[in-house]
Amino acid sequence: MILPKANRLTPEQLAEVTAIVSEFGCQIQPIAGAMRTIYAIVGDERDDLMINRLEGLDYVDRIDRIQSPFKLMDRRSDLARGKLIIGGVTLGEELFVIAGQCTIDPKNPTLFYETAAAVKEAGAHVIRGGVWKPRTNPYSFQGDNKSLDILMEASRRTGLPVDTEVMDEEQLQLALDAGVTVLQVGARNALNYSLLRAIGRAIGDRPEVSVLLKRSVHMGPLNEFISAAEYIAAFGNPNIMLCPRGTTPTLDGYRNHPDESATPLLKEKTWAAVVVDPSHSVGKAAYVPAASLAAVAYGADGLCIESHVDPQHGIGDDPKQSITPETLAKVIKQGRAIWDLRRT
Ligand code: PEP
Numbered sequence: 001m002i003l004p005k006a007n008r009l010t011p012e013q014l015a016e017v018t019a020i021v022s023e024f025g026c027q028i029q030p031i032a033g034a035m036r037t038i039y040a041i042v043g044d045e046r047d048d049l050m051i052n053r054l055e056g057l058d059y060v061d062r063i064d065r066i067q068s069p070f071k072l073m074d075r076r077s078d079l080a081r082g083k084l085i086i087g088g089v090t091l092g093e094e095l096f097v098i099a100g101q102c103t104i105d106p107k108n109p110t111l112f113y114e115t116a117a118a119v120k121e122a123g124a125h126v127i128r129g130g131v132w133k134p135r136t137n138p139y140s141f142q143g144d145n146k147s148l149d150i151l152m153e154a155s156r157r158t159g160l161p162v163d164t165e166v167m168d169e170e171q172l173q174l175a176l177d178a179g180v181t182v183l184q185v186g187a188r189n190a191l192n193y194s195l196l197r198a199i200g201r202a203i204g205d206r207p208e209v210s211v212l213l214k215r216s217v218h219m220g221p222l223n224e225f226i227s228a229a230e231y232i233a234a235f236g237n238p239n240i241m242l243c244p245r246g247t248t249p250t251l252d253g254y255r256n257h258p259d260e261s262a263t264p265l266l267k268e269k270t271w272a273a274v275v276v277d278p279s280h281s282v283g284k285a286a287y288v289p290a291a292s293l294a295a296v297a298y299g300a301d302g303l304c305i306e307s308h309v310d311p312q313h314g315i316g317d318d319p320k321q322s323i324t325p326e327t328l329a330k331v332i333k334q335g336r337a338i339w340d341l342r343r344t
């Protein structure tokens with residue numbers, strides 16, 4: 001990793017370092033943080049000769065040689081100095097909340113607009129709404145491109161950014177073209193390295209876009225989770241939130257095994273914001289408030305909660321696990337109190 005003395009390299013300096021590393025079979029990938037741009041050396045960067053030549057350049061502050069499988073996501077990386085700002089919130093400075101329906105019903109846009117307005121009123125900063133859904137059964141509702149228009153209309157009406165899951169490159173492109181701010185990578189695709197790479201490539205130079213990366217139920221050691229994030233960051237966009245969302249084996253009665261206790265461990269290893277999804281962790285509306293508050297107590301920067309004005313008339317996960325906006329407002333209020341207590 002090349003850390004320049006100035007905020008970024010000039011085009012001539014970039015050309016010079018690119019020429020040096022290419023002699024050693026490497027390439028340069030700029031990573032634009034909020035404060036300054038740093039330059040990842042992609043390839044085998046262990047050659048001392050290459051490092052010596054780079055260190056000799058008068059515009060280079062230092063070369064970071066972090067020995068980590070995730071050198072960008074590592075706490076010790078220069079990216080740790082960056083800030084992630086979404087929907088007017090600087091992650092880490094106040095409790096950040098993404099909320100909204102699991103699934104948008106394309107036949108009932110009004111319901112989604114009502115949900116969007118109500119979760120905003122409850123205190124959410126980003127509206128979530130599933131346009132395309134990963135369903136176990138191929139005959140279950142799979143989502144609908146029309147819902148993307150509904151999602152964006154809700155964004156216009158509320159003035160809030162929106163979050164939706166993308167499962168392939170076509171959906172990724174549609175979501176980006178429409179103006180989706182938070183791209184969600186679901187638990188099923190968090191190990192889909194082609195998709196992670198495609199997302200990284202597509203948003204490498206789109207600093208207004210962020211990614212909410214769920215933890216796959218098939219991920220064991222947290223390094224696997226962080227390395228998945230590294231795939232995205234490696235193409236230049238460090239706006240990544242890690243999202244524990246429950247894992248297996250399950251606890252009797254819960255949909256998954258709540259894994260919000262991963263938060264302090266993730267924070268020891270990486271600088272990334274942790275935004276916990278209590279809804280899929282427990283899978284039942286009645287348990288979501290406690291799981292949300294536990295997540296804040298464990299040190300989460302934010303929560304991603306399924307909420308619906310009329311869960312019984314929702315689709316996807318909404319009838320079972322969405323909480324009402326009234327309950328959401330209470331959870332946010334209590335979550336903020338725990339946030340404040342964390343500081344005492
Ligand atoms: C969702 O957010 O609705 C969803 C499908 O989540 P996960 O990928 O965590 O199962």
Ligand code: MN
Pocket residue numbers: 102103280306316317
């Ligand atoms: Mn869901």
